[in-house]
Amino acid sequence: xxxxxxxxxxxxxxxxxxxxxxxxxxxxxxxxxxxxxxxxxxxxxxxxxxxxxxxxxxxxxxxxxxxxxxxxxxxxxxxxxxxxxxxxxxxxxxxxxxxxxxxxxxxxxxxxxxxxxxxxxxxxxxxxxxxxxxxxxxxxxxxxxxxxxxxxxxxxxxxxxxxxxxxxxxxxxxxxxxxxxxxxxxxxxxxxxxxxxxxxxxxxxxxxxxxxxxxxxxxxxxxxxxxxxxxxxxxxxxxxxxxxxxxxxxxxxx
Amino acid sequence: xxxxxxxxxxxxxxxxxxxxxxxxxxxxxxxxxxxxxxxxxxxxxxxxxxxxxxxxxxxxxxxxxxxxxxxxxxxxxxxxxxxxxxxxxxxxxxxxxxxxxxxxxxxxxxxxxxxxxxxxxxxxxxxxxxxxxxxxxxxxxxxxxxxxxxxxxxxxxxxxxxxxxxxxxxxxxxxxxxxxxxxxxxxxxxxxxxxxxxxxxxxxxxxxxxxxxxxxxxxxxxxxxxxxxxxxxxxxxxxxxxxxxxxxxxxxxxxxxxxxxxxxxxxxxxxxxxxxxxxxxxxxxxxxxxxxxxxxxxxxxxxxxxxxxxxxxxxxxxxxxxxxxxxxxxxxxxxxxxxxxxxxxxxxxxxxxxxxxxxxxxxxxxxxxxxxxxxxxxxxxxxxxxxxxxxxxxxxxxxxxxxxxxxxxxxxxxxxxxxxxxxxxxxxxxxxxxxxxxxxxxxxxxxxxxxxxxxxxxxxxxxxxxxxxxxxxxxxxxxxx
Numbered sequence: 001x002x003x004x005x006x007x008x009x010x011x012x013x014x015x016x017x018x019x020x021x022x023x024x025x026x027x028x029x030x031x032x033x034x035x036x037x038x039x040x041x042x043x044x045x046x047x048x049x050x051x052x053x054x055x056x057x058x059x060x061x062x063x064x065x066x067x068x069x070x071x072x073x074x075x076x077x078x079x080x081x082x083x084x085x086x087x088x089x090x091x092x093x094x095x096x097x098x099x100x101x102x103x104x105x106x107x108x109x110x111x112x113x114x115x116x117x118x119x120x121x122x123x124x125x126x127x128x129x130x131x132x133x134x135x136x137x138x139x140x141x142x143x144x145x146x147x148x149x150x151x152x153x154x155x156x157x158x159x160x161x162x163x164x165x166x167x168x169x170x171x172x173x174x175x176x177x178x179x180x181x182x183x184x185x186x187x188x189x190x191x192x193x194x195x196x197x198x199x200x201x202x203x204x205x206x207x208x209x210x211x212x213x214x215x216x217x218x219x220x221x222x223x224x225x226x227x228x229x230x231x232x233x234x235x236x237x238x239x240x241x242x243x244x245x246x247x248x249x250x251x252x253x254x
Numbered sequence: 255x256x257x258x259x260x261x262x263x264x265x266x267x268x269x270x271x272x273x274x275x276x277x278x279x280x281x282x283x284x285x286x287x288x289x290x291x292x293x294x295x296x297x298x299x300x301x302x303x304x305x306x307x308x309x310x311x312x313x314x315x316x317x318x319x320x321x322x323x324x325x326x327x328x329x330x331x332x333x334x335x336x337x338x339x340x341x342x343x344x345x346x347x348x349x350x351x352x353x354x355x356x357x358x359x360x361x362x363x364x365x366x367x368x369x370x371x372x373x374x375x376x377x378x379x380x381x382x383x384x385x386x387x388x389x390x391x392x393x394x395x396x397x398x399x400x401x402x403x404x405x406x407x408x409x410x411x412x413x414x415x416x417x418x419x420x421x422x423x424x425x426x427x428x429x430x431x432x433x434x435x436x437x438x439x440x441x442x443x444x445x446x447x448x449x450x451x452x453x454x455x456x457x458x459x460x461x462x463x464x465x466x467x468x469x470x471x472x473x474x475x476x477x478x479x480x481x482x483x484x485x486x487x488x489x490x491x492x493x494x495x496x497x498x499x500x501x502x503x504x505x506x507x508x509x510x511x512x513x514x515x516x517x518x519x520x521x522x523x524x525x526x527x528x529x530x531x532x533x534x535x536x537x538x539x540x541x542x543x544x545x546x547x548x549x550x551x552x553x554x555x556x557x558x559x560x561x562x563x564x565x566x567x568x569x570x571x572x573x574x575x576x577x578x579x580x581x582x583x584x585x586x587x588x589x590x591x592x593x594x595x596x597x598x599x600x601x602x603x604x605x606x607x608x609x610x611x612x613x614x615x616x617x618x619x620x621x622x623x624x625x626x627x628x629x630x631x632x633x634x635x636x637x638x639x640x641x642x643x644x645x646x647x648x649x650x651x652x653x654x655x656x657x658x659x660x661x662x663x664x665x666x667x668x669x670x671x672x673x674x675x676x677x678x679x680x681x682x683x684x685x686x687x688x689x690x691x692x693x694x695x696x697x698x699x700x701x702x703x704x705x706x707x708x709x710x711x712x713x714x715x716x717x718x719x720x721x722x723x724x725x726x727x728x729x730x731x732x733x734x735x
Contacts, residue, residue, distance in 0.1 A: 048690050052682070076692035088687040092705030098691075101701065105692035141705065158691065 001025050002166055002197060007058035009046045016042045016053065018222035024166070027194040031208055031233060032201045034219035035241040040201045041085055043219070044170040047199075048082040049075050062166060076102075077109025079165025083155035083172045085201075090142040095154065096124060098142045099161055106162060127160050130190070132183050148175040156187040167191070168199045173207035185210030205237040220244045282341040287334055289313065292440055295340050299409045299443075302416060312429035312439030319433045325596035326625040326657055327565050329538065337503060339441045339474070398456070403487075404449040405460055408476055411447030418449050422480050426509040426546045426573070434505040434567075435542040438474045442507070445475035450485040450516075459715050461490040477508040481516035483549065488519040490718055504563075506541045514549025514576060519557070521714050523722050525729070526562035531620075533592030536564025543570035547579030547605075555582040556599065557713040559722040561729040564593060569627065571600035574608035574636075581610040584710040586722075588703075588729050589622030589654070598628035598659075603639040603669070612643040615707050618654035619730060629661040632669040639669045647677040648706050650699070650730075700727040 007020040016039045024030050032040050046053050047060060049072035060067040067075055090098065104114040115123070128135050133153055143151050152172050159167055169188070173181055188198065188211045200211060208216070208230060216232040217224045220241075225248050226232065283291060292313055296306040321332070398405050404415055411419050429439035450456050481487050491508075504526065510518050520543075529536025539562075545554035556570040566589075572581025583599035601610035616624040624647065632639045647656035658675050680702055688698035703726050704711065711719050 048686075050686055072686060072689040073692050073694055076690055080690075082690050084687065084690075088681075088683045090684060090688070090702060090705055092708035093701055098688075098701070101693060101697070102688075102691035105694070105697070109692060162691070 001063060002199075003059075003061045004047075005059050005061075007043075007046070007060060008056045009042060009053045010056055011042075011053050015056070016222055017046065019058070020219075020222070020224060022217065022224060024197045024199060026197055027192075028215065029192065029198040029200060029211060029213045031213040031216045031230075032199060032219055033203065033216060033233065033236055035244065038219040039222040040219050041170055044082055044085075044168045044199070044201055047075075047166075047168055048072060048080060073105065074109070076162075077106050079106075081159050081162055081164030081167045083152075083159055083167065083169045085170040085172075085174070087143045087146075087151040087155055089144045089146075091144050093142050094139055095142050096121070096138040099124060099138075099158060102158065103161055124157075124161060127157055131157055131160070131187050133157060149177065149180040152176055152184060153180065153187075156184050160187055160191055163191070164196070166197050166199070168201070170201045171203065172200075173202050173204060181207060182210060205233045208233045218244070220248050282338055285336050285338045287313075287337070287339055287441065291339050295441060295443060298340065299412070301409075301412055304420065305412060308424065308429060309440050312436050313441075315430040316433065316436035316440055319430075319436060321433050325567050325627070326623065326659075327567060327594040327596050329565055329594075332503060332538070334437075340443055398458075401454050401457070402451040403454060403456055404447065406447055408442070408445040408447050408478070411449075411478075415447070415449065418480065419447065419478065422478055422509065422511050424509075426511060426544045427507050427542050432542060434540040435507050438476060438505050438507045438542070442474045442476040445477045445506070446479075447477070448479040448487060448489065450481045450487045452482045453484045454482075455485065456487040459488045459490050459718075473502070473504045473506070475506045477506070478511075479509070479518055479520070480511045481513065481518050481552075483513045484515045485513075486517045486519075488715060489521070490715065491520070491522045491524075502536075503538045504540065506543075508541070508543040508570075510543075510545030510554055512545065512547050512549070512552035512554050512579075515551045516549065517553040517555075518545060519555045520545070520570070521718055522556075522558040522560070523714075523718055523725060524558065524560045524562050524566075525725055527564075528562050528589075528591065528593045528729075529564040531591050533564065536593070537562065539563035539566045539568065541568040543568060544573065544600075545571070545581070546573040547576050547581065547608075549579070550576040550605070551578045551580075552576045553580040553582075555580075555584070555713070557582075557584040557710065558586070558597075559707075559710070559714070559725065560585070560587045560595060560597065561725050563595075566593075566595040566597050568597050569599055569629075571602070572610060573602045573604065574610065574639075575604045576608075577605040578607045578609075579605055580608070582713075583610075583612045583614070583628075584713040585614045586617070586707045586710045586726070587615070587624055587626075588617040588726060589619070589624045590729055591620040591622060593620075593622045594625075595623070596625040596627055598626045600629040601631070601641060603630075603632040603636040603641070606635065606637040606639075608636055608639045610639075610641045612641070612645075613709050614643075614645045615710055616645070616647045616656055617650070617703060617706065617726075617730075618647070618656050619650035621653045623655045623657070625657040625659065627659045627661075630663070630671055630673075632664040632666050632671065634665045636666050637668050639666065641669075641671045643671075643673045645673075645675040646706070647675075648703065649677065649679045696727075696730075699730055703727075703730060 002024040004020050004022040007017050009017040020043060034040055042053060055068055062078055100120045107114055131153055143154060172184060213230050216228055216230060218226040283294060292309050296309060427435050430436050448460060479489060510520060512518050526537035526539055547554055554572050560566055570583060574581050581601050587595045587597050589595045599612055612628055614626045616626055618624040626645045630641045645658050649656055656677055660673055662671055664671055684702055685698050704723055711722055714722055
């Protein structure tokens with residue numbers, strides 16, 4: 001279970017997260033919504049350990065362990081996975097090589113045996129088929145020359161191979177056509193498990209009609225200003241975020 | 255401070271893994287250079303008169319020359335009179351087998367991981383080991399001999415096969431070609447010689463490990479490879495030098511001659527001692543390497559992975575004389591700490607429809623300076639010549655430099671010359687992405703660097719490629735925190 005308490009983070013002296021409190025229990029799917037610049041992606045990156053952001057206050061516990069004290073690779077070992085909003089290209093490194101190196105790195109961290117090339121190939125091929133990806137993408141360099149949709153699907157492939165304890169999806173749905181959205185959602189749903197939690201950062205309700213969240217939180221100016229069930233996403237879809245300005249602008253300036 | 259910069263600061267902590275010194279009695283002359291020393295070297299090696307004359311002519315010419323200073327490197331004056339020009343391990347007589355070789359020497363090879371005994375059989379590698387200046391062990395000679403292939407030390411070739419050596423020696427890199435080549439011609443002590451007869455495909459990779467050992471000993475080796483018509487040979491050169499405070503000069507010459515339809519593949523993995531983090535010590539690697547495609551459809555391919563030396567100054571080149579001949583240059587040059595590299599190639603198109611490919615990957619970390627300098631010349635007669643050049647630079651941190659100096663001279667309008675260049679930084683984004691997936695910072699850097707070099711590493715023979723990958727990792731160890 002993940003507990004975020006009074007989390008503050010800043011970049012270049014500008015405070016982006018201004019006291020986030022959030023509890024995500026095992027098996028739950030939480031969606032984080034909110035207007036541009038509200039701190040959604042920052043939250044995702046801070047949880048994964050990006051040092052561009054300085055955490056100034058608060059704590060983040062995963063199963064009682066303080067994540068903020070761990071290097072990004074150790075957090076990955078503990079089961080934190082971030083599906084990037086903008087997946088990074090690594091020229092010359094094949095996708096399957098990268099994925100196996102990642103899988104074996106987290107397995108080593110957990111004291112598990114490494115997976116050899118043959119077993120890995122069998123494992124990954126099945127997952128690739130399930131995600132309706134072109135198997136040729138495995139041989140191509142990581143994300144290089146991938147279309148936007150292929151990159152996002154590749155993130156989901158990595159997620160299903162690494163089987164994280166906490167998966168954070170940062171706007172995985174943006175830039176996906178309807179078919180790709182369905183495939184990505186299927187990938188996420190297939191992984192839903194009482195032992196696993198999801199934080200789904202999104203602007204749109206459409207992903208949430210495929211990946212139905214247990215809770216929806218609205219982030220505004222670095223704080224969670226409203227929480228509710230899945231119906232909150234529908235409300236937001238209908239009314240937009242304009243009302244937040246009226247209701248919370250004063251609080252935000254405070 | 256960002257995590258990348260922090261990481262790079264720590265790069266400076268990587269240690270040289272091959273810094274040990276073998277205590278072997280050496281037969282050494284006093285430092286300094288004059289005609290007497292050259293006569294001494296020549297006499298020691300029981301050389302014929304023509305070779306001594308050749309050396310002396312080179313020496314006299316060298317005395318009229320000045321050291322080149324056009325490269326993008328800086329270093330203090332070299333005192334050529336303080337260098338020892340000859341140092342040979344003292345052995346009673348030439349060793350007949352490995353059992354006769356000084357066990358201390360064999361232990362040195364062991365630590366280097368050179369497969370000198372059984373392992374080489376398995377790996378199919380014949381090693382002509384040059385220890386300081388004299389060849390101490392040559393293996394597989396008999397097996398190669400059955401095919402008429404000559405693979406031996408240069409001195410032996412001069413004695414046993416003068417008819418093969420004399421017509422080609424200095425025919426690609428003339429004795430007075432440049433300052434360091436002239437010095438080498440005057441004082442070279444040994445090296446390797448290969449001759450592959452007509453139509454013979456050399457069945458194994460020929461491999462030589464050079465190693466500079468005695469203190470303040472310049473190593474001036476000379477390699478000559480002649481591939482007769484329709485033959486093929488792949489030659490591997492690996493280098494490792496022990497750690498020392500003073501700078502050592504290494505001025506080698508390599509000449510390749512490919513006759514009609516012959517192919518020579520020459521691969522180098524160079525990890526001479528680069529000096530410490532403050533730039534103290536390290537090898538000055540001033541090397542002239544050149545190949546000539548003398549006949550039609552000949553092909554010469556240079557592949558180099560350079561991670562060592564304080565200063566690297568080398569431009570393995572191809573003279574494409576024969577019609578339809580092909581020249582290739584695949585290079586990875588990695589510089590860290592205060593290392594400086596000015597390296598690249600020259601492709602001289604003379605014959606019709608000659609083709610050349612240049613793939614250069616420069617990696618700079620620490621406070622290192624890395625320069626690609628390449629020349630593509632298409633002469634008037636080179637109808638339909640083609641060149642493709644790709645130069646990529648990768649920077650790690652913000653204190654290093656990458657420079658590209660391409661010279662293109664085309665005198666035939668039918669030629670096609672393409673040049674692509676890129677410079678990139680190992681990004682924080684890439685590192686974070688890898689680390690988020692569980693990879694350590696060092697593994698991430700190693701993976702990104704190896705990916706960057708993939709096109710070149712793919713050209714290396716398999717065993718060498720593995721070694722080169724490890725070397726890139728070692729050379730960048732600690733470079734990222």
